[in-house]
Amino acid sequence: MIVQAAGRRDRIGAKYGMWLFLFTEILFFGGMFLLYSVYRSEYPVEFHASAAEENLLLGSINTAVLLTSSLFIAVAISAVKKGSYRLSIIFQVATILMGLAFLGIKSVEWSEKITRGIYPNSPVLDKMKMGDILFFGLYYVMTGIHGIHVFIGICVISSMVYFTLTGNITKENFSKIENTGLYWHFVDIVWIYLFPLFYLIT
Amino acid sequence: MTLNATESQDHISSYRTYFFIWAALMLLLVATIAVAKVEVSRYSVLLNLFIATVKAGLVLFFFMHLKYENWFLKGVLFMVLVMLAIVIGLTFSDVWYR
Amino acid sequence: MENTASEYESFYHGKGKYKGILSWLMSTDHKRIGIQYLVALLTFFSVGVLLGLLIRLSLIAPGKFIGQETYNRVFSVHGIIMIFLFIIPGVPVAFGNFFLPILIGARDVAFPRLNRFTWWIYLAGATLVVFSLFAAGGAPDTGWTFYAPYSIRAKANITLAVTGVFVLGFSSILTGINFVTTIHRLRAPGMTWFKLPLFVWTLYATGWVQLLATPVLAITLVFIILGRVFGVGFFDPSKGGDPILYEHLFWTYSHPAVYIMVLPAMGIISEVIPVFARKKIFGYKAVAFSAIGIASVGYFVWGHHMFTSGMSDTARIIFSFITFLVAVPSGIKIFNWVSTLYKGSIVGSAPIYFALTFIFLFSIGGLTGLIIGSLEPNLQLHGTYFIVAHFHYVMFGGAGFAILTALHYWFPKMFGRMYPERPAKIGWFILFIGFNLLYFSMFILGYEGMPRRYFDYPPRYFPLHLVSTIGSWILAIGLAIIAGNLLRALFKGPKAPADPWGGRTLEWTIPSPPPTENFAETPVIRD
Numbered sequence: 001m002i003v004q005a006a007g008r009r010d011r012i013g014a015k016y017g018m019w020l021f022l023f024t025e026i027l028f029f030g031g032m033f034l035l036y037s038v039y040r041s042e043y044p045v046e047f048h049a050s051a052a053e054e055n056l057l058l059g060s061i062n063t064a065v066l067l068t069s070s071l072f073i074a075v076a077i078s079a080v081k082k083g084s085y086r087l088s089i090i091f092q093v094a095t096i097l098m099g100l101a102f103l104g105i106k107s108v109e110w111s112e113k114i115t116r117g118i119y120p121n122s123p124v125l126d127k128m129k130m131g132d133i134l135f136f137g138l139y140y141v142m143t144g145i146h147g148i149h150v151f152i153g154i155c156v157i158s159s160m161v162y163f164t165l166t167g168n169i170t171k172e173n174f175s176k177i178e179n180t181g182l183y184w185h186f187v188d189i190v191w192i193y194l195f196p197l198f199y200l201i202t
Numbered sequence: 203m204t205l206n207a208t209e210s211q212d213h214i215s216s217y218r219t220y221f222f223i224w225a226a227l228m229l230l231l232v233a234t235i236a237v238a239k240v241e242v243s244r245y246s247v248l249l250n251l252f253i254a255t256v257k258a259g260l261v262l263f264f265f266m267h268l269k270y271e272n273w274f275l276k277g278v279l280f281m282v283l284v285m286l287a288i289v290i291g292l293t294f295s296d297v298w299y300r
Numbered sequence: 301m302e303n304t305a306s307e308y309e310s311f312y313h314g315k316g317k318y319k320g321i322l323s324w325l326m327s328t329d330h331k332r333i334g335i336q337y338l339v340a341l342l343t344f345f346s347v348g349v350l351l352g353l354l355i356r357l358s359l360i361a362p363g364k365f366i367g368q369e370t371y372n373r374v375f376s377v378h379g380i381i382m383i384f385l386f387i388i389p390g391v392p393v394a395f396g397n398f399f400l401p402i403l404i405g406a407r408d409v410a411f412p413r414l415n416r417f418t419w420w421i422y423l424a425g426a427t428l429v430v431f432s433l434f435a436a437g438g439a440p441d442t443g444w445t446f447y448a449p450y451s452i453r454a455k456a457n458i459t460l461a462v463t464g465v466f467v468l469g470f471s472s473i474l475t476g477i478n479f480v481t482t483i484h485r486l487r488a489p490g491m492t493w494f495k496l497p498l499f500v501w502t503l504y505a506t507g508w509v510q511l512l513a514t515p516v517l518a519i520t521l522v523f524i525i526l527g528r529v530f531g532v533g534f535f536d537p538s539k540g541g542d543p544i545l546y547e548h549l550f551w552t553y554s555h556p557a558v559y560i561m562v563l564p565a566m567g568i569i570s571e572v573i574p575v576f577a578r579k580k581i582f583g584y585k586a587v588a589f590s591a592i593g594i595a596s597v598g599y600f601v602w603g604h605h606m607f608t609s610g611m612s613d614t615a616r617i618i619f620s621f622i623t624f625l626v627a628v629p630s631g632i633k634i635f636n637w638v639s640t641l642y643k644g645s646i647v648g649s650a651p652i653y654f655a656l657t658f659i660f661l662f663s664i665g666g667l668t669g670l671i672i673g674s675l676e677p678n679l680q681l682h683g684t685y686f687i688v689a690h691f692h693y694v695m696f697g698g699a700g701f702a703i704l705t706a707l708h709y710w711f712p713k714m715f716g717r718m719y720p721e722r723p724a725k726i727g728w729f730i731l732f733i734g735f736n737l738l739y740f741s742m743f744i745l746g747y748e749g750m751p752r753r754y755f756d757y758p759p760r761y762f763p764l765h766l767v768s769t770i771g772s773w774i775l776a777i778g779l780a781i782i783a784g785n786l787l788r789a790l791f792k793g794p795k796a797p798a799d800p801w802g803g804r805t806l807e808w809t810i811p812s813p814p815p816t817e818n819f820a821e822t823p824v825i826r827d
Contacts, residue, residue, distance in 0.1 A: 121531025
């Protein structure tokens with residue numbers, strides 16, 4: 001009934017561990033969403049006005065990029081399970097490229113704002129209304145921490161490419177890449193919520 | 203909780219399924235932008251969040267294979283979300299009535 | 301099974317890749333990791349006790365020994381060390397690590413290398429915290445709660461200390477993940493959920509609280525760091541921020557954290573009492589479910605820490621009500637322990653002394669908790685010594701005494717030596733007297749209106765402060781006797797048999813100290 005660890009990999013155990021970690025991530029981001037919802041309810045007008053300043057085009061492209069990357073990593077995992085390792089590597093690399101594209105577009109958005117003098121503690125921002133200060137503060141913190149998660153994901157997927165190449169990941173032993181996929185999809189889901197909250201509430 | 207042999211067998215989704223899910227996600231992305239642009243009513247924010255939840259559900263159930271998991275993971279995920287909702291609700295019992 | 305003459309190799313002698321200190325630091329053996337944690341915890345506990353003695357010393361003659369600034373730093377550091385470095389990791393990382401796999405008949409935890417990693421980052425976090433005490437800028441003076449906006453503006457090394465606590469939180473989360481997965485996946489054949497020892501049940505509930513509460517602390521601490529480093533003003537009123545939201549987020553973690561400390565402590569008591577009462581635990585399922593009940597209701601009561609911080613009346617009433625609900629499962633546990641003792645043939649060994657003291661002190665802590673959980677008295681007593689007394693009764697009288705119980709109960713198993721009973725009981729008696737002098741006088745002080753954290757006070761509070769300080773010295777003597785007794789036994793004690801107490805759980809079926817592999821063959825549990 002119960003799988004003993006001795007000498008055997010417990011794939012389900014590994015998957016449980018990853019899901020439990022994702023639950024902690026939900027609560028971690030939950031703290032930020034809590035702050036967002038409170039301040040939005042206190043400053044609805046400013047939040048609407050500030051959201052209009054966001055670049056909807058870049059935000060939408062980034063959403064599409066991240067959703068597509070989720071497709072790629074899912075395909076890469078199915079490919080490993082079917083034993084087509086070369087196909088899997090191609091899609092893993094494609095996922096990494098999508099992740100890098102996401103971060104690239106994000107940095108364009110950030111630098112565009114920073115050149116206008118809008119960043120936490122900047123003289124320009126501190127002269128704005130309180131709701132605006134909070135909106136842009138939340139924008140930088142939430143997309144920033146999400147960006148860090150994307151970056152970590154890229155690093156982890158890169159090591160998965162290495163493991164697939166060296167035969168460490170096989171169709172019998174794919175816990176690593178399966179868990180990586182779970183993490184990557186989760187990061188995608190966070191963005192699915194960040195997108196409307198920062199770009200679409202105009 | 204018992205873990206029988208069938209649960210340890212793995213589900214392999216076909217590339218086709220993934221592609222259709224991706225197509226649905228893209229359509230929903232277009233829909234959510236449209237809703238925001240058209241500003242049907244003052245509920246468009248809620249509608250946007252609803253669409254986001256549908257998208258998140260598709261990712262969860264198909265990309266993350268939650269559909270093929272046992273009741274335990276589904277149940278706990280649900281519990282976690284309810285907990286987060288209660289925490290936010292209790293905080294608002296302060297913020298709204300202060 | 302008795303210790304037979306046949307040779308076996310205990311985990312202390314097991315051969316690994318590494319030698320010396322590295323054979324410990326690099327070990328993935330849950331028992332070695334548990335012992336290392338225990339050493340670290342007791343070290344930090346000793347430092348915390350010394351700081352506490354310093355606080356008490358300063359209070360009988362304000363200004364004579366340490367200045368006001370130093371006093372603020374000392375009580376902050378006392379809190380940070382005791383809470384984040386000792387009592388929150390406390391029972392799970394030391395006794396949980398050592399005994400969880402054995403109690404469910406497993407070889408190790410589900411993720412042994414992750415387990416070693418949690419130990420490393422615990423060390424890293426502890427190093428950061430300790431470093432923050434000595435780096436330029438000075439030790440934190442915010443209290444252990446790091447309340448914003450002061451914590452964002454204070455000159456002291458808050459950033460370092462907060463980063464340290466963040467890292468410690470990560471360690472706690474990963475331990476929770478590891479334990480929950482272990483309990484789900486690695487139970488021996490026949491070890492069904494309702495045959496699990498109660499300590500395992502409480503570790504399971506604690507694991508979930510660690511998982512679901514600690515990330516909220518993590519993000520809160522990130523906000524403080526961002527506020528200090530980048531000037532993000534989420535809790536700064538001059539930038540539209542709301543300081544009360546900080547308290548919400550902080551206590552959303554820090555109240556459940558109380559259950560991270562106390563739940564596994566209750567588990568230890570639930571193990572010890574039936575063994576020494578020579579009876580089965582009364583109402584096994586009720587005790588098991590009440591652990592889950594405490595964990596889940598306890599998640600939603602954080603607001604009772606904020607009754608006087610300007611929260612809305614609606615929220616105050618709701619939180620006060622939910623707070624009372626937590627008393628129900630806690631009461632169930634107390635009743636079941638007492639019912640187990642009823643008509644038992646109680647064996648008067650040292651562990652049961654500490655366990656019974658736990659019940660007594662924890663009941664006082666819990667009942668005074670009801671007083672300050674209700675709105676009206678709270679407005680009067682909040683921020684006074686009443687609170688200080690209450691949480692020391694819960695944490696030291698509860699979790700602290702449970703750790704002492706566990707030390708005396710599992711000492712033979714962990715170290716393979718017996719300790720003499722008499723000094724243990726003398727130490728216990730002195731500790732008990734000192735504890736109550738020290739903290740009960742604080743109840744009265746608080747009731748009379750002495751505010752907590754104050755450096756100085758009007759003369760009319762002096763007599764009770766003096767009693768309290770004398771109590772602190774007696775308590776320290778008691779602790780010293782207990783520690784000396786156990787340390788001496790570590791080297792000079794007679795060899796312990798496999799089952800010195802007549803325990804029925806799995807750890808007593810294997811030799812003391814356990815072999816590296818725990819079980820020669822996987823045990824099968826039949827009724």
